[in-house]
Amino acid sequence: MDFTFTEEQQMLLDTTRRFVAKDYSFEARRQVREKSAEGFSRDAWQALADIGLLSINVPEADGGLGGSPVDTMLVMNAVGEGLLLEPYLTSAVLATHAIALMGNDAQRGEWLPALASGEKIAAFAHDEQASRFDRMAIETRAWAVGNGYVLTGHKSVVTHAASADVLVVTARIGNDGDMGVFLVPRDTEGVRLVPFKTVDAVPAGEVWLNQVFVPPGALLAADEAGVAAVLDIGIAAVCAEAVGALDKLLAATVEYARNRKQFGQPIGKFQALQHRMADMVLHIEQARSMSYLAAVRCNAPDAAVRNKALSAAKVVIGQACRFVGQQAVQLHGGMGVTDELDVSHYFKRLMAIELQFGSTDTHLEAYAAQLA
Incomplete structure (x- = not known):
């Protein structure tokens, strides 16, 4: 299969990543986490609206960009990389999709433009x-x-x-x-x-x-089927967020292994640790492939096909969250669980994602039942 992004999709990913790199550093996130009464930054939320990220899931007929699940996947990759605290998943993905899929003209006209502009937030x-x-x-x-x-x-x-x-x-x-x-x-x-x-x-x-x-x-x-469709879109979104967080966690671990010296040489030269980091790469690449599958299948009209693909993706990505998170913490030693290091924050978010929209075990049982 061809996993090459279109020029527009690559620009979307690059734009989101530039925002994270410029305006959402780990220290900036720490300030938001510690000082914001709401737990997130209204300025950052408005910035997301200004660059069009809140309107991706709003249909063109309602004044939005009418993006695809792949577009959402790319944005969620960057959300995971930056560990954004803003309500992107609940408001710009879940609630926006619910209103777009099930709302009448009056409801869509009242809420979708307001959500896209950042004026309103929905949970x-x-x-x-x-x-x-x-x-x-x-x-x-x-x-x-x-x-x-x-x-x-x-x-x-x-x-x-x-x-x-x-x-x-x-x-x-x-x-x-x-x-x-x-x-x-x-x-x-x-x-x-x-x-x-x-x-x-x-x-x-x-x-x-x-x-x-x-x-x-x-x-x-x-419309119970409509609710299920919204939840499936949410599963694909958190799978994409997980991949972004996994990439950052791997990069931090490799960088630490290159610089941390023991017995007169970087610990990254020890073969046993190289094997562990190689296993981290394998888990992440499997997770990335399953994230692509989830994005492609999350709006499939056949609910059985959709559920099978999403459960499979949630299992593989949940296993990657646990394995890569644990390895990153262990390779960093005691400092891997300290609040001052970003590794501990990525680890916590990945553990939360592993349970969100159903745990790994729950989706494994669901997948097995569908095979039976």
């Missing part, structure tokens, strides 16, 4: 405690009441929930009805939010919906 609120091993096991309920719906439930680890202007909430309509997707402004009465930071410093929150009333126009669609 995709789907995960629950019961959905850890079954992403469609949603207990949040929406009841048709009068001229609208009443939502009740609890959403877990909703990234950037506290900074979102609107929550894109999934809920079962009635007792055993279809899965609906609702636009719920964060300041709606009955919404309770407890913010926190995840182990990889990403802002998140627990969201409780206590008899939250929304008008009928808040319902994007009752």
Whole structure:
């Protein structure tokens, strides 16, 4: 297969990487992480909007660039390289796709231009405690009441929930009805939010919906297949982010091995350590290939083909996250887990990605079931 990027795609990747190199150094990220009340930089978010990265997943008919999953993959590569704390995944990928795929003309017109310009932020609120091993096991309920719906439930680890202007909430309509997707402004009465930071410093929150009333126009669609399609796009996106982080972790490890001396020579000359770094390269290249597969297949019309490819990619990339992360920390020694070194931050993010959208073991079981 030809994995050569088009000229436009290469320019997109180069533009994103230049932004990360110029405006999002590790020290700049540290300042954002430690000093920003929201846990990310509004200036960086606006800069992403200014160079068009927030409009990639907005259709051309709605004023966006109408990019492909491969375009998203390239941006997420750079997001992983820079360990961006901004809500790109939840707002510019998941929520934007949900509104673009399932929203009507009024909903798309209200939200997509605002999300593309950086004026508004949306948080995709789907995960629950019961959905850890079954992403469609949603207990949040929406009841048709009068001229609208009443939502009740609890959403877990909703990234950037506290900074979102609107929550894109999934809920079962009635007792055993279809899965609906609702636009719920964060300041709606009955919404309770407890913010926190995840182990990889990403802002998140627990969201409780206590008899939250929304008008009928808040319902994007009752479409479980549409929700699954959005989640599949998310899997492909985090796979691409992982590859970017893996590349940076390998580069840092190789550089350290060249400079760290033991017994009068760089430790990179020791054959045992060379073998370990060679194994890191193999895992990363396998992960890169599976990331390409995920990007190509994440919007395939056949759900079975899509699920098989994405589960396979998540397994291979999850294994790479764990192996490469552990090797990088071990080869750096005790300093590999210190907050001052970027290696520990890449390791934490990779461990979070390994569990996001289903763990490696969960997807391995799903892949095996599909083969059976």
